[in-house]
Amino acid sequence: MFIAVSVAILITMGLALARALTGPTTYDRIAAVNMFGTKTVLLIAVLAFLSGSTDLLDIALVYALINFIGVVAALKLVTQKNFHSSEENRREAE
Amino acid sequence: MHGILKMKSYSFAALLFLFWVFLSGHLTPLLLGFGVASVALAVFLSKRMNVIDHESYPLHLSSQLPAFFLYIFKEIIKANIDVVKRILQWQGSTISPQLLDIPVQQASDLGRVIYANAITLTPGTVSIELSQDTITIHALTEEAAQELATGSMAREVSNRVLVE
Amino acid sequence: MIIDILSWVCLFAGGLLGIVGGIGIHRFPDFYSRLHAAGITDTLCAMLILFGLGLQAGFTLAAFKLALIFVFLFFTTPTASHALANAALHSGLKPTLDMDGRGVRP
Numbered sequence: 001m002f003i004a005v006s007v008a009i010l011i012t013m014g015l016a017l018a019r020a021l022t023g024p025t026t027y028d029r030i031a032a033v034n035m036f037g038t039k040t041v042l043l044i045a046v047l048a049f050l051s052g053s054t055d056l057l058d059i060a061l062v063y064a065l066i067n068f069i070g071v072v073a074a075l076k077l078v079t080q081k082n083f084h085s086s087e088e089n090r091r092e093a094e
Numbered sequence: 095m096h097g098i099l100k101m102k103s104y105s106f107a108a109l110l111f112l113f114w115v116f117l118s119g120h121l122t123p124l125l126l127g128f129g130v131a132s133v134a135l136a137v138f139l140s141k142r143m144n145v146i147d148h149e150s151y152p153l154h155l156s157s158q159l160p161a162f163f164l165y166i167f168k169e170i171i172k173a174n175i176d177v178v179k180r181i182l183q184w185q186g187s188t189i190s191p192q193l194l195d196i197p198v199q200q201a202s203d204l205g206r207v208i209y210a211n212a213i214t215l216t217p218g219t220v221s222i223e224l225s226q227d228t229i230t231i232h233a234l235t236e237e238a239a240q241e242l243a244t245g246s247m248a249r250e251v252s253n254r255v256l257v258e
Numbered sequence: 259m260i261i262d263i264l265s266w267v268c269l270f271a272g273g274l275l276g277i278v279g280g281i282g283i284h285r286f287p288d289f290y291s292r293l294h295a296a297g298i299t300d301t302l303c304a305m306l307i308l309f310g311l312g313l314q315a316g317f318t319l320a321a322f323k324l325a326l327i328f329v330f331l332f333f334t335t336p337t338a339s340h341a342l343a344n345a346a347l348h349s350g351l352k353p354t355l356d357m358d359g360r361g362v363r364p
Contacts, residue, residue: 001266001269002269004270004273005269005270005272005273005307005310007273008270008272008273008274008276008277009273009276009307011276011277011280012273012276012277012279012280012299012303014280015277015280015281015283015284016280016283018284019283019284019292025289025346025351027289027342027345027346027349027351028289028292030342031283031289031292031293031296031342032283032296034296034338034342035279035283035296035299035300038299038300038304038331038335039276039299041304041327041331042272042276042303042304042307042308045307045308045311045324045327046269046307046311048320049311049314049315054315054318054319054320054323057320057323057324057327058117058323060323060327061117061323061326061327061330064327064330064331064334065330065334068330068334068337068338071338071341071342072337072338072341075341075342075345078345078349079345079348079349116319116322117323117326119319167305170301170302170305171302174275174298174301174302177282177294177295177297177298178275178278178298181278181279181281181282181285181286181295181298182278182281189286189291191288191290191291191353191354191355192355193353193355210336210340211333211336211337211340214297214336214337214339214340215301215332215335215336216301217294217295217297217298217301217302218294218297219294220290220293220294220297220339220340220343221340221343222290222340222343222344222346222347223344223347224340230347232290232293232343232353234291234294
């Protein structure tokens, strides 16, 4: 039964990956990767119950946080073309 | 003021330690020692970053918060069913994407953020621009846009969350 | 027993919603509307699956961790969606809008 759910999540991940590959815009790709990450968290959680070792849930927890930070960091890189300047710094420079 | 900050730091540390114990589930002296060390580091860093303030302690939020979450869940389920219908083209339903500005009455930053997050959480509406007194919304359907424009969700946020 | 059935219903509904959301991000015409389809899989799909797993776990440490994952997702996914839409708008990506009120076929 857990297997059926993980297969459903894997299909969703495959669809998200297809959207990430086809684009067309960069933002489509980032949104798809974000969705892929959320589904990864759910997949790890289901796998934890499938294998019976609930320690895997810690990994899902950390992955949920890293996924969010990763998406926001990628967005910042795409919109500002660098990591070193923040909005405040730019306003001060102007 | 200094005393309050100190008290907040101590209760913050206690909360973090409780969090650690619940996450690890081990009670050996070595692991508890690691826990104390990491809590001390986290509190030190939070103090240096000046993030221990009233926003990390939302005690001023209303006691009706559970009712608000219930309302949000209800809205999420309703909106999900609607969007699923549109994806599957149930009975030939179409989408009609809209952009609209809706006014924000919430004065505090926290209130505005909670409102914008609640809008984004319900599928079918995404807040794309947040300014001082308006939120720009992208809505998937005209009905979703109309419903937001009635301001019922704004009233929920002001009545249930931000009562002093 | 009833709890078991309820948890399976939740898990299957969550899985199905995920697939529907996946179809949605291929069917909708532009980035902003795809964001709504992704929103389905981020909200109700994740909630149902985590709730179903929580019913399986019962009152244990595992259920507490599932609740924490739920809380993190509950607070971070709208923030990520907003950041994405905001960045796209500021980069000049125009949403396809329904001006004549006749509706856009997904």
